[in-house]
Amino acid sequence: MRLLLLSTSTLHGEDYLAYALPTIAGHLPSGGRVAFVPYALADRDAYTARAATALASVGITVQxxxxxxxxxxxxxxxxxxxxxGGNTFRLLRALQRTGLLATIGDRVRDGVPYVGSSAGTNVACPTIRTTNDMPITEPAGLTALGLVPFQINAHYVDAxxxxxxxxETREERLExxxxDNDVPVLGMREGAWLEVTETTARLGGVSGSRLLRRGAEPVELPPGADMRDLLEVSTRYDT
Known part of the structure; x- marks a missing residue:
């Protein structure tokens, strides 16, 4: 697998994807064709056009x-x-209804590069239980793609x-x-991302992250931190 999981798509004062565009370009195949999944926002045409404009600057075609x-x-x-990104509940319901939840999972596990931003990062986890979003729609369960074995909280903010x-603070909500769940949670601040293969996981971006585990003090993690140990965790939900 090759995953690039972004906490956010846009930093304050910057254009869409600008802060991560060089990394995205290196992650995607040169001159490749990307399937863009815009279901997390209501205006899917406008969202796709925005992504297409950003990625065209690095030679990537979007459909x-x-x-x-x-x-x-x-x-x-x-x-x-x-x-x-957008609303994670809306996104997951659409992935379930279209059959894309299984199709995307199969293709990514076969080696097709995956980029997720915000809600797209949330659905890369086993469930969407650590999203910040309001459940504006009701999916058929909270199980997501499970491309990584731990949970992520995108847009993590400090008290x-x-x-x-x-x-409650974000940290209190995650605690x-x-x-009720014995699963590590990686709180990714704005501007952070995680690059994952089957055997490696490394933080990148312009800001750090915070790792929370049951029964342990939270740990601060800088960009560049090696996170491969998270790929071997055993997880228990509803315990």
Missing amino acids: GVHRASDPRAVVDAADAIFVG DPASTHMG QFLE
Whole structure:
């Protein structure tokens, strides 16, 4: 497998994908054709056009799967797969209904490069239980692609010590997840990404991440950190 999992598609003040574009270009086959999955947003045409414009600058052709009578055929014919961000519940429901959940999983495990951003990163995990999104739609279960054996929290934000907000912090919410599930959670801040093969996993990007495990103190991780140990974890849900 070859995965590039981005916490976000856009950094503040920058164009879409700009901060990660060189890495994306290196991850995708030169001159290749990418199946773009825009189901996480409602305006799928506009979203696909945005991705196509960004990737055209590095010689990549984009085809939106939503325009095909059989989206699975687009994925089967593509040189790479890019699953865009938006609402993770909306995305997963569409992947289930189109049959793409199984098709994408099969192709990626056969070696087709995968790029996920935000919601597209969330669905690379075993489940979408650590997404930040509101369940605006109801998928048929929370099981996702399972391309990595651990959970990711995209858009991870640290608590602001100066804030008067009395609600739960992101870390507290993830600790609640760990009370019922014994699965490592990688909190990826804006600008972080994770590159994964079957035997390697390494953080990249312009910001660090935070690893949370049941019964352990969170660990700070800088860009460049070797995360291969996460590929060997045993996981237990609803424990």
